[in-house]
Amino acid sequence: xxxxxxxxxxxxxxxxxxxxxxxxxxxxxxxxxxxxxxxxxxxxxxxxxxxxxxxxxxxxxxxxxxxxxxxxxxxxxxxxxxxxxxxxxxxxxxxxxxxxxxxxxxxxxxxxxxxxxxxxxxxxxxxxxxxxxxxxxxxxxxxxxxxxxxxxxxxxxxxxxxxxxxxxxxxxxxxxxxxxxxxxxxxxxxxxxxxxxxxxxxxxxxxx
Amino acid sequence: xxxxxxxxxxxxxxxxxxxxxxxxxxxxxxxxxxxxxxxxxxxxxxxxxxxxxxxxxxxxxxxxxxxxxxxxxxxxxxxxxxxxxx
Numbered sequence: 001x002x003x004x005x006x007x008x009x010x011x012x013x014x015x016x017x018x019x020x021x022x023x024x025x026x027x028x029x030x031x032x033x034x035x036x037x038x039x040x041x042x043x044x045x046x047x048x049x050x051x052x053x054x055x056x057x058x059x060x061x062x063x064x065x066x067x068x069x070x071x072x073x074x075x076x077x078x079x080x081x082x083x084x085x086x087x088x089x090x091x092x093x094x095x096x097x098x099x100x101x102x103x104x105x106x107x108x109x110x111x112x113x114x115x116x117x118x119x120x121x122x123x124x125x126x127x128x129x130x131x132x133x134x135x136x137x138x139x140x141x142x143x144x145x146x147x148x149x150x151x152x153x154x155x156x157x158x159x160x161x162x163x164x165x166x167x168x169x170x171x172x173x174x175x176x177x178x179x180x181x182x183x184x185x186x187x188x189x190x191x192x193x194x195x196x197x198x199x200x201x202x203x204x205x206x207x208x
Numbered sequence: 209x210x211x212x213x214x215x216x217x218x219x220x221x222x223x224x225x226x227x228x229x230x231x232x233x234x235x236x237x238x239x240x241x242x243x244x245x246x247x248x249x250x251x252x253x254x255x256x257x258x259x260x261x262x263x264x265x266x267x268x269x270x271x272x273x274x275x276x277x278x279x280x281x282x283x284x285x286x287x288x289x290x291x292x293x294x
Contacts, residue, residue: 040279043260046220052267057275070273070281070294094225094266138225178221178261183228184245194231194246196218201233201246 016172016195016204040064045178047090049115051097056116058087063102065116078119082107089134089178093141101144101162103131109146111162122162127152133179135193137206145193145206147176155179155193155208169208174199181206211249213237219277220261224269232288234259234274241288252288 045058057064057073062085064073078085086105093099098115101122108123108131123129126148133147142161145168148154156165174197182192182203190207212218213235220234229245238256240249258276265271272284274291281294 043275043277043279046261046263046273046275046281048263048265048273050266052265052271055263055273055281057279058261059279066281069283070275138228175217177217177219180221180223182223182231182245183225194221194223196221196233198217200214200216201212201218201221203246 016202018173018200018202044086044088045090047092049092049097049100050094053097054116056090056092056100056102058090058102060086063087063090063116076116078102078104078110079107079121088132091134091136091144093136094138095141099141099161101134101136103134103146105130105132109134109162122158123165124163125158125165125167126156127154127167133176133195135179135181137181137191138183139191145179145181147171147179147195149175169204171195172197172199172202172204174202210247211242212240219259220274222262222264222272224264225266226269230287232262232264232272234262236277239274239288253282253284253291256282256291 041060047056055066063076065076066073089103091101100112102110108129110119111122112119128148128151130149135145137143143159146156154167155169155171157168158165172195178196180194184192186205192203193206194203218233222232224230231242233240239253241252242249260277261275263273270287274282282291284291
């Protein structure tokens with residue numbers, strides 16, 4: 001039998017709702033870190049472009065692209081001045097297959113408008129460059145939210161496709177693993193942001 | 209919002225773009241699916257473990273991909289019922 005527990009996390013006056021369920025069976029552990037044959041070391045993100053053709057994999061050793069459903073991968077060069085990039089999120093524009101955003105542990109947010117051939121950093125206004133989550137509004141793709149950790153920690157919003165970011169919220173409790181805008185109306189003029197965190201799945205109206 | 213393992217990390221999250229009440233969460237314990245916007249969750253994909261991420265093909269909504277933490281990809285063509293390693 002499942003039980004329903006709602007936990008309210010107050011953040012700058014907004015409420016992140018923590019999803020709780022029954023306890024997990026023993027044997028599930030966290031923290032192992034194995035290196036596979038392909039050398040990804042650790043995967044953080046998986047996404048398909050808007051055309052449903054290319055799959056992108058965000059990993060501890062960079063961004064990879066597959067054109068055959070994940071059977072083989074080619075590394076995608078993001079920036080020359082960073083020898084190592086830990087790619088934390090991959091966020092394709094849902095309407096334009098050529099526009100893709102990537103969030104990194106070291107260098108903030110990158111944007112490509114040519115399907116991933118070239119990239120530029122779009123970090124103006126971000127308080128820090130350790131970005132662990134990046135959500136794009138499915139209704140207004142120029143509107144994105146970024147979850148920054150450590151320096152400048154919080155949730156930031158851009159309404160011009162990364163031209164400028166503004167801090168809008170402290171964010172949910174627990175380390176953010178993934179951040180997604182979901183086209184479910186809040187009844188307050190916005191839609192919901194869902195955050196996968198170390199404390200489970202949380203959600204919050206995006207109208208902060 | 210019951211049915212997800214308690215106090216465990218939600219590593220990955222994906223939504224059906226045409227029906228956003230259908231959503232998936234990737235965890236170490238496996239893949240979990242909701243069809244009611246997260247009110248209730250059920251495990252899908254028996255045998256899938258140590259998952260880091262999940263994605264829905266926006267052009268074929270029944271096609272779901274997951275990645276394990278080390279980068280092994282599995283694909284389902286039927287919304288998570290049956291899976292094959294890529």
